[in-house]
Amino acid sequence: MLLKAxxxxxxxxxxxxxxxxxxxxxxxxxxxxxxxxxxVVIKPSGVDYDKLKPEHMAVTDLNGKxxxxxxxxxxxxxxxxxxxxxxxxIGAVVHTHSEFATSFAQAGLSIPALGTTHADYFYGPVPVTxxxxxxxxxxxxxxxxxxAIVSCFRGDAxxxxxxxxxxxxxxxxxxxxxxxxxxAHDAAHNAVVLEAVARMAYRTLTLKADTLCVSQALLDxxxxxxxxSAATYGQx
Amino acid sequence: MLLKAxxxxxxxxxxxxxxxxxxxxxxxxxxxxxxxxxxVVIKPSGVDYDKLKPEHMAVTDLNGKxxxxxxxxxxxxxxxxxxxxxxxxIGAVVHTHSEFATSFAQAGLSIPALGTTHADYFYGPVPVTxxxxxxxxxxxxxxxxxxAIVSCFRGDAxxxxxxxxxxxxxxxxxxxxxxxxxxAHDAAHNAVVLEAVARMAYRTLTLKADTLCVSQALLDxxxxxxxxSAATYGQx
Amino acid sequence: MLLKAxxxxxxxxxxxxxxxxxxxxxxxxxxxxxxxxxxVVIKPSGVDYDKLKPEHMAVTDLNGKxxxxxxxxxxxxxxxxxxxxxxxxIGAVVHTHSEFATSFAQAGLSIPALGTTHADYFYGPVPVTxxxxxxxxxxxxxxxxxxAIVSCFRGDAxxxxxxxxxxxxxxxxxxxxxxxxxxAHDAAHNAVVLEAVARMAYRTLTLKADTLCVSQALLDxxxxxxxxSAATYGQx
Amino acid sequence: MLLKAxxxxxxxxxxxxxxxxxxxxxxxxxxxxxxxxxxVVIKPSGVDYDKLKPEHMAVTDLNGKxxxxxxxxxxxxxxxxxxxxxxxxIGAVVHTHSEFATSFAQAGLSIPALGTTHADYFYGPVPVTxxxxxxxxxxxxxxxxxxAIVSCFRGDAxxxxxxxxxxxxxxxxxxxxxxxxxxAHDAAHNAVVLEAVARMAYRTLTLKADTLCVSQALLDxxxxxxxxSAATYGQx
Numbered sequence: 001m002l003l004k005a006x007x008x009x010x011x012x013x014x015x016x017x018x019x020x021x022x023x024x025x026x027x028x029x030x031x032x033x034x035x036x037x038x039x040v041v042i043k044p045s046g047v048d049y050d051k052l053k054p055e056h057m058a059v060t061d062l063n064g065k066x067x068x069x070x071x072x073x074x075x076x077x078x079x080x081x082x083x084x085x086x087x088x089x090i091g092a093v094v095h096t097h098s099e100f101a102t103s104f105a106q107a108g109l110s111i112p113a114l115g116t117t118h119a120d121y122f123y124g125p126v127p128v129t130x131x132x133x134x135x136x137x138x139x140x141x142x143x144x145x146x147x148a149i150v151s152c153f154r155g156d157a158x159x160x161x162x163x164x165x166x167x168x169x170x171x172x173x174x175x176x177x178x179x180x181x182x183x184a185h186d187a188a189h190n191a192v193v194l195e196a197v198a199r200m201a202y203r204t205l206t207l208k209a210d211t212l213c214v215s216q217a218l219l220d221x222x223x224x225x226x227x228x229s230a231a232t233y234g235q236x
Numbered sequence: 237m238l239l240k241a242x243x244x245x246x247x248x249x250x251x252x253x254x255x256x257x258x259x260x261x262x263x264x265x266x267x268x269x270x271x272x273x274x275x276v277v278i279k280p281s282g283v284d285y286d287k288l289k290p291e292h293m294a295v296t297d298l299n300g301k302x303x304x305x306x307x308x309x310x311x312x313x314x315x316x317x318x319x320x321x322x323x324x325x326i327g328a329v330v331h332t333h334s335e336f337a338t339s340f341a342q343a344g345l346s347i348p349a350l351g352t353t354h355a356d357y358f359y360g361p362v363p364v365t366x367x368x369x370x371x372x373x374x375x376x377x378x379x380x381x382x383x384a385i386v387s388c389f390r391g392d393a394x395x396x397x398x399x400x401x402x403x404x405x406x407x408x409x410x411x412x413x414x415x416x417x418x419x420a421h422d423a424a425h426n427a428v429v430l431e432a433v434a435r436m437a438y439r440t441l442t443l444k445a446d447t448l449c450v451s452q453a454l455l456d457x458x459x460x461x462x463x464x465s466a467a468t469y470g471q472x
Numbered sequence: 473m474l475l476k477a478x479x480x481x482x483x484x485x486x487x488x489x490x491x492x493x494x495x496x497x498x499x500x501x502x503x504x505x506x507x508x509x510x511x512v513v514i515k516p517s518g519v520d521y522d523k524l525k526p527e528h529m530a531v532t533d534l535n536g537k538x539x540x541x542x543x544x545x546x547x548x549x550x551x552x553x554x555x556x557x558x559x560x561x562i563g564a565v566v567h568t569h570s571e572f573a574t575s576f577a578q579a580g581l582s583i584p585a586l587g588t589t590h591a592d593y594f595y596g597p598v599p600v601t602x603x604x605x606x607x608x609x610x611x612x613x614x615x616x617x618x619x620a621i622v623s624c625f626r627g628d629a630x631x632x633x634x635x636x637x638x639x640x641x642x643x644x645x646x647x648x649x650x651x652x653x654x655x656a657h658d659a660a661h662n663a664v665v666l667e668a669v670a671r672m673a674y675r676t677l678t679l680k681a682d683t684l685c686v687s688q689a690l691l692d693x694x695x696x697x698x699x700x701s702a703a704t705y706g707q708x
Numbered sequence: 709m710l711l712k713a714x715x716x717x718x719x720x721x722x723x724x725x726x727x728x729x730x731x732x733x734x735x736x737x738x739x740x741x742x743x744x745x746x747x748v749v750i751k752p753s754g755v756d757y758d759k760l761k762p763e764h765m766a767v768t769d770l771n772g773k774x775x776x777x778x779x780x781x782x783x784x785x786x787x788x789x790x791x792x793x794x795x796x797x798i799g800a801v802v803h804t805h806s807e808f809a810t811s812f813a814q815a816g817l818s819i820p821a822l823g824t825t826h827a828d829y830f831y832g833p834v835p836v837t838x839x840x841x842x843x844x845x846x847x848x849x850x851x852x853x854x855x856a857i858v859s860c861f862r863g864d865a866x867x868x869x870x871x872x873x874x875x876x877x878x879x880x881x882x883x884x885x886x887x888x889x890x891x892a893h894d895a896a897h898n899a900v901v902l903e904a905v906a907r908m909a910y911r912t913l914t915l916k917a918d919t920l921c922v923s924q925a926l927l928d929x930x931x932x933x934x935x936x937s938a939a940t941y942g943q944x
Contacts (some may be wrong), residue, residue, distance in 0.1 A: 609926050
């Protein structure tokens with residue numbers, strides 16, 4: 001069996017989503033990538049979480065071609081593989097329909113950086129994609145979902161680029177969040193924190209609709225407290 | 237004992253409502269129909285869920301006449317039987333007062349299709365009935381509740397008809413949701429997802445009151461991903 | 473030991489509040505009355521729920537004089553005893569600071585009858601008292617809290633009286649709900665349903681601020697479905 | 709090992725935050741002070757709660773110099789030690805990012821005294837600090853967080869001083885609450901109640917944005933029911 005350790009890590013990250021209340025029934029999925037072998041391990045489509053075992057995971061190449069496993073991979077596979085091809089530093093992708101992050105996605109709103117909880121994890125607003133065009137939806141829809149995410153991070157003449165490791169999440173307009181990280185554990189952790197941050201942003205904005213983002217100074221202070229070579233949080 | 241397997245399936249669906257937090261005390265009920273025999277199995281009225289056994293279920297004909305069972309059937313029986321008579325493709329009906337779906341019903345608002353979670357299960361808005369007239373309330377009230385639901389789906393000169401299998405739920409104005417499906421398992425599953433969809437719609441609309449529905453293209457894409465002959469979700 | 477069965481019933485009702493998430497730490501209290509002996513059994517003040525035993529309950533007369541028990545009775549005792557003296561049909565009183573009912577009390581708003589869940593239990597809006605005057609607060613405050621509740625139900629030249637058995641709850645302005653019933657079990661059940669009804673009313677009003685009450689016909693239909701000689705809900 | 713009893717008390721208070729749902733992953737921290745020895749016991753930084761043992765606690769002096777323990781103390785240490793130096797009556801400090809209190813902090817809003825639940829614990833609004841200046845954030849940030857809290861309580865020409873024992877909590881603008889008490893147990897208890905009070909204030913203000921504070925008379929009555937020499941709540 002290929003990639004035994006990665007299968008176990010991906011399974012464990014899937015189960016973390018269940019424990020934290022981020023998924024209902026078979027919603028949601030986690031994948032991880034082995035960059036050396038160019039292989040992706042991903043949850044199979046529509047299988048109950050309490051029956052999932054490492055051997056049920058599907059293994060595909062970076063273009064989504066199944067190389068091992070008898071179960072059909074998650075229907076969101078083509079979004080995952082596109083993200084792996086485009087964001088070379090990431091090691092895992094998580095997709096959920098967690099309640100509050102999804103509600104921002106449905107409203108077509110990014111999640112602004114309203115406090116230090118956000119700044120500890122996301123170095124700026126969590127962006128929302130443009131709505132997909134009818135052509136994109138009618139074409140290679142799951143692939144196009146990834147394209148929309150990547151466009152958000154590439155930026156353009158008017159919008160600055162975003163570093164996908166500094167803001168490891170994106171809301172797909174009218175759909176739900178995709179989240180990533182260096183490992184499956186980190187990606188699931190980021191998905192859980194994104195939901196907590198979305199809950200607080202929802203409460204904050206329904207209390208005071210015109211709440212401003214935290215200052216750049218505070219965003220810097222908190223983000224770099226937990227990230228980069230000068231990080232001071234946790235044990236060395 | 238008639239219909240042993242259906243009794244067990246209906247009981248299990250009732251218990252799923254408890255596990256998912258959709259019912260309080262003895263609120264809520266599930267029924268299932270055996271189309272060949274023309275018989276309905278339904279939860280008894282006002283019995284605690286933790287004491288329910290298959291033999292407690294009431295069995296009636298399609299006009300609500302009890303044919304087996306010593307316990308009085310759910311007080312909502314006449315709504316269930318009307319739905320079975322009018323919607324010939326359905327196999328089970330669920331009624332709950334789940335918090336968020338009921339809140340839309342109380343506000344007299346349908347649940348718009350604001351995202352793909354909705355589109356995966358409901359091919360268009362989940363409609364709300366007109367308020368029942370005083371005559372309907374003073375007459376065969378439980379039957380009239382079913383009539384109001386059916387009217388919503390039949391449509392009229394101004395409102396297009398809705399396929400009850402494509403939108404397997406309806407909010408009764410000032411009351412709460414009725415949900416259905418091909419089996420008791422499916423109907424309970426749909427009721428749980430309806431509540432999740434209602435939660436997200438509530439969050440979305442309180443964040444941004446004028447949020448628009450998803451495009452027809454996105455509704456089509458997601459609905460037919462999980463339904464019909466071209467469905468791609470889950471295992472074959 | 474006096475009133476052993478009533479002590480157990482009152483203890484059990486106190487624990488039901490814990491199980492249903494209505495109380496935090498030592499908040500909340502339940503009492504029951506023995507009308508023949510003119511004695512009240514009430515939770516002691518500030519004792520942890522997980523240590524409560526029947527013998528810890530305080531027993532007082534209808535004027536709040538302790539007749540058995542070494543622990544000080546709940547600090548809300550004088551509200552309970554006033555309600556027993558004034559509402560002769562009731563057998564038990566519950567007080568909680570449950571989140572949603574308390575929020576209506578803090579906002580100084582009654583809970584309107586927005587749906588059938590409400591109508592099944594409360595035959596009209598759950599009223600909120602007038603704010604207590606400084607004199608009342610500075611005087612026999614706990615007693616005056618009961619006076620404010622009773623005033624709500626007695627009505628006056630402009631406001632019709634309310635039958636305390638038909639609407640077995642009242643919100644004390646700026647404080648929290650008091651709820652009652654024929655037995656401690658019923659009073660706790662009513663307190664749990666009041667919180668569920670308050671949650672739904674909160675969701676409904678934040679979705680659509682001008683939602684109207686259900687019609688008198690619907691209120692009648694549902695209330696009398698569960699109450700009075702013509703009730704049809706549950707087993708005979 | 710120094711301060712064995714205090715370590716256990718601080719650990720237990722940290723675990724109370726987990727049990728009550730106030731912390732996610734390694735968020736949050738509790739410390740306690742031994743005034744005689746001038747030593748502080750505090751949770752280590754970034755260690756999972758389910759692995760915490762008394763010997764993992766860090767011990768520092770009142771200026772934050774580690775005197776025992778091999779694990780790095782919480783990154784919020786300098787806020788805790790400043791509070792101990794400035795508020796001489798307090799014995800423990802708690803910091804969480806609990807959802808509703810944090811949402812008020814993010815909105816830059818104090819929590820007004822809207823009801824008796826609040827008045828039982830906090831003798832007036834729970835204040836929010838001014839936003840930290842860029843200089844403060846770029847300098848000794850964690851220390852400056854404490855300075856902002858202390859400024860709130862010291863008052864100035866326009867704002868009256870607040871007694872830190874009468875209002876044992878403060879919201880740091882754009883960040884989250886700090887809470888304190890005479891013991892670690894009390895500080896954690898206050899943090900749990902603060903979150904409950906914040907939940908109710910959120911519900912109240914989203915129902916009725918212009919809700920007024922309770923009267924001074926009611927604030928006095930409830931606060932002094934539980935505090936001071938004339939307190940009547942609980943057992944003697």
